[in-house]
Amino acid sequence: MRAADKVIELASLDSEPQSKKDRKYPEEEGKRYFAQLGEGWDAINLKSPGHYRIKIRVSGLPAFTGRVPRLSLWHHQHKKSVMGMDISNKEDEPKTIVLEGLFSAGGYKILNNAQTKKHPNGGVIRFRTGTIDAGQKLASLTGGFRSDKTKIVDEQGRPVMPTLLIDWVEVEGPLTTEVNRAKKSGIFPMKEDDQEELTASLKRFAERAWRRTVSDQEMQRYIKFIAAEKEAGVDFRSAYKSALSGILVSRSFFNLEEGSPNENRSRLNNFELASRLSYFLWSSMPDEQLFTAARTDKLHVPETLKKELKRMISDPKIDRFLDSFPRQWLQLHRVGMFQPDPNLYPEYGPWLEKSMIMETTNYFAEMFRNNLPIREAVESDWTMLNSRLALHYGLPEPKETKLMRVSLEPESGRGGLLTHASILSLTSDGTRHRPVHRGAWLSETILAQAPPPPPPNVEPLEPVKSNEPKKTIRSQLEAHATQSNCVSCHAKIDPLGLAFENFDAIGRWRDKEKVEGGTGENPPVDASGTFPTGQKFDGPQEFKRVLAEDEKRLANAFVQQLATYALRRVMTVDDRPHIEKIVENAKGGNYRLRSMIEHLITSELFLNR
Template sequence: MIPSTPLRLKPHFAMATVLVGLGIMLPAIHGQEHFEKITKAFFQSHCLRCHDSEKQKGEFRIDNLSTDSSNPIVAEKWAEIRFRMNAGEMPPPEEPQPTARALGEIVEVISKKLREGAAARMSRRGPVQHDRLSRQEYAHTVYDLLGVVFDVEAPGAFNEDPRWQGFDRIGAMLSVAPSHIERYFKAANTVIDLAFPDTAPPSKLERKSPGEGKRQLLQLGEGWSFDLKHPGRYRISIRASGLPAFTGRIPRLSLWHRHHNRSFAGMDLATAENDPQTIELEGLFPAGTYEIRNHARTQRHANGSYKLFRNQEVDANQPLASLKSPHPAPWTKVVDEEGRPVMPLLLVDWIEIEGPLINEIDQAKRKHIFPTTRGDSQQIKAGLHRFAERAWRRPVEAWELDRYVKLIATEQDAGESFQASFRSALASILVARRFFHLEVGSPNEQRIELNDFELASRLSYFLWSSMPDERLFEAARKGELRSPRRLAEEADRMIADPKIERFLDTFPRQWLQLHRVGMFQPDPKLYPEYDPWLEESMVLETLAYFEQMFREDLPLREIVDSDWSMINSRLAIHYDLPPPHPPHLTRYELGPDSGRGGLLTHAAILSLTSDGTRHRPVHRGAWVSEAILALTPPPPPPNVDPLEPVAEDKPKRSIRSKLEAHATDPTCVSCHQRIDPLGLAFENFDAIGRWRETEIVHGGRGDHPPVDASGRLPDGQPFNGPSEFKKLLARDARLADAFLEQLATYALRRVMTVDDIEQLQAISRSPQAGGHRLRSMVRQLVLSDLFKQR
């Protein structure tokens, strides 16, 4: 329905299927000669006028296209031609249209040609594939391996991983440079030292309080800091009152990490001034300086000298209303003329930090590795073996450990203690490529199917972003994992495990490219309401929405169209909705006039394509195409003139009208016709996702232009506004195919190609896919043949 120019392909066989279903007999197709005869004749009649050597419309030329379908690049081009024809995009309406029979015939011969080349294309892959773990997967893996919290984002740890369309786990993208090895070495030593220290840091209970009889007043953006010297599991208790502003805006208490520059935990807090609440947070925390922060505005306001002059302790018995100075004072305003808070406020009584906590589950991960008897070679080998099998996620032969045993001896000869030498051996196991790579394939064998251990890792890195647990290893050892029943059991068990949170956080972040939210900070002069808590809330909404859909196994169409969302009090202000009860992120039924519903109207999605000053309809369209339809539009040609601002003496013009005047070149038009409607449908939302009826245009004269969110899809279907557009999109059969392609890209750690299409469609159309319900589709992908293959 909404085609574009894909690099990633999404061909449809619908038309061919229909033709065959109608009993139209296609001629027998045999040989290269027949292929060339059919395609050349068709191209001559319908295609070459635009795609020959001269015109090359859309930068696509087919008059000299090779027919060697064993070449992956050639195959991709043929797959694209098939896709265009199936989608009804080509030939375009103004060109002579082929008969259904001719169209069916050419689709069929191209499909056959692509199938013929598939085996040859697969054989071009190397025998062993090494996919490096992303840094996030590394962190999860060392925690599940040893119960160690390793901060991969700490200074000097790991760099951010490169992304491909949001995914940071694509094998082809994650290269290993010499600098990586150095960092892996450092990381391994740190991890092993934390797991097996000579002296473990003692668990302590510390309390931080303001002065006697005082409470710490935190205005918006203010924090009260404390340090965690060691990473690990902590229990943090905070006693505080949260005072809503005079408008009802509720304070957000956030546990903020200064280096990571993000919140690790938090809650909306609305209490009476004299009725504080004790909040308890327990979890894994990296070392560093934290702040109990009244979370909202945390950065210097680019608009001016944003400062907080009043950072103070107040008397515990002093009513806040008294903080109205009777005379001029160099402080920020806390209460209004009636003594009510002018902003959400926190009054903190104390913070208690307990940790690092000794956790039995984490301790158990380290058992039976370190020899209890110094120098006992049996224990050394057993310990290394147990550790290496879990670290490398596969059976380990005794000879593979010889070098590590020798290393212990060498280190001791050099004067190191036994403990230090053994730790060096363990660290060396973590520096081995087998640890930080997922290895798939065998050196002397050209196989497509994964073995049991490879399958166990694929499953665990898909759902848990980490190594398999003991039960999964056990199933692999017994050779049971390839049985559909056992695989389904394991998948269900893993989905029910708390570690599924990692999938529910990581996959939507990567699929929807949520890392782009806030990448270009909205200009405070234009969007003074934008603040970090709003930005965080935006992302939380989308993640919670996905989680809700997953846990309730909701139909995929609700990705784009629904009558609910996950709203907190901050988002309710942003969306101009009545506040939710309770105020924290909760399922919220949207009214028919809310203009919201579905991911596409989430502020996170609407803002991630903005540039900090204005919304960008073309970028929005490209995002919808890429993320929702799995169609990657081609990049814009070089040297495209930017849109000029409206001159002061000219009437105000909308971005839309400027775009329409801008894209006059026929080559540009062909792409923009497909991309722009997908973005223009959301013209009712500004750069930070607020609803609007008129577009605020800076510069120019006259009234601000009214929003026009109407459009027409490439197949001709008209829509007027985001609601109608979403309904059209929700009915599109390609929604499920595209989602599955994204899911498979994440799971298989590679870009889907023309060779995966048939399998993806088979999964999507299988009755077990559960009517395209979200969790069912995840499960079905796990059970598919594709999941078990390289």
């Protein structure tokens, strides 16, 4: 109830905050703040949450290795970065970055979170910060500081570390946009004593909150409540706000209601369909255009649905789907669940982990926006890279500082989701790769065939003893899989995971498996195998090529995942005919992503309860 009261208070026109603009300089105007890694400038303090416009005048000095500084905005109370951006413009060519959106209250620090081969995780505290004159070159700072601080330049005059430079920071807000004003208008009745206008205002609010038509009868309890509050001495505006709060804590607001005893329970009505479509693609309530289509009883018409789909895809809110769906489908919440051992993987850190996830979500978004066929989820000659991932993969650094699409050479070993570091790490345990986990994940997620659970009391693989020759996990698995109660499942699962033996627990390419303990040299990896169909492959590239040829199977699994996300439930045996029909209809379009979504939303599976 307190949350509802707060929402109503923020939505009230009389609670609009006073906006102001403030520019902050380091020490004084004409000075420039600089930071290598770790320490930062506490330049921003927001007293209240809201919509703000933040401008930062910034430039940078790259290290002689080519690594540029990375601007990060760190929220103290939440203990996390709310944005990150590589800065490639030169010292004498500063640019103004504009950040606009919703920000939480509290203090923010501007810091340089660049990662290098020597210090891949950033955040090392013995780096230099300070101020210089705006026209002064950083390379001129050659001495006069403690020996435990990193130098700006080395003996050859080359920058040692990527260094961030800030001229000023400007904060404007909280802002009230015309869009927000339009949303707030009409919430309160113009006349307090007009019963018809009171009912109309409550209905207008409730229809938006409950996402359906509302009867006068349903509003009577709220009208009676307002009258009772006024009789008790409460002013009208406060009583009305309390009634609105009551609407927001009702079951109709919290639940996506589908069906009632008085309706045909087999098919969604127009308002229920509008909500299903909107929460599927926008993760939010329907907009006015969807509501209008629902009111005119046209939303069930296939052509109307296709038109609305096209419009919704072009709306910025589609980004919510492009980020949320691949996270659920590919189980990206598991990335970092088992933190890699820092002794084994010292280069692993927050920025690398975030970049891994961003590669995968942005890869899906690129497929979606270009309506690519589902086979490119498995096999492609491109990916989405930033400088940190390029360093991790051993690939050339992208020309731009942001995450961008890059072409891949065949020998890169990459291309497609299956060789993303995010996928390869979430199927590992923090110390070593897990081929069985990788195979089980691929079977369940990409092929929609959940493997049976392992038998009870299965003994884990033992570490290699110090007096034994080093051996790969693959060779240990092959010995384990000969047991009678294990062989049938491992024959189906293991080849799917062993195809990626060239990748370690954090997704780096390798030709030899690093084995802790044992005698002799680290053994070479073997990524060959045989599909359950008998078809052989040698390495991840051949495996992906063979898998991508079975487009219908990939499409069927993808539609199941898509329908699970859209309908918010697991698919059952009864849903199979609907899934197969959607896949068959998408065949003519080469199983392209947006085409499959179109066939899903016009299917009986989506239109029915």
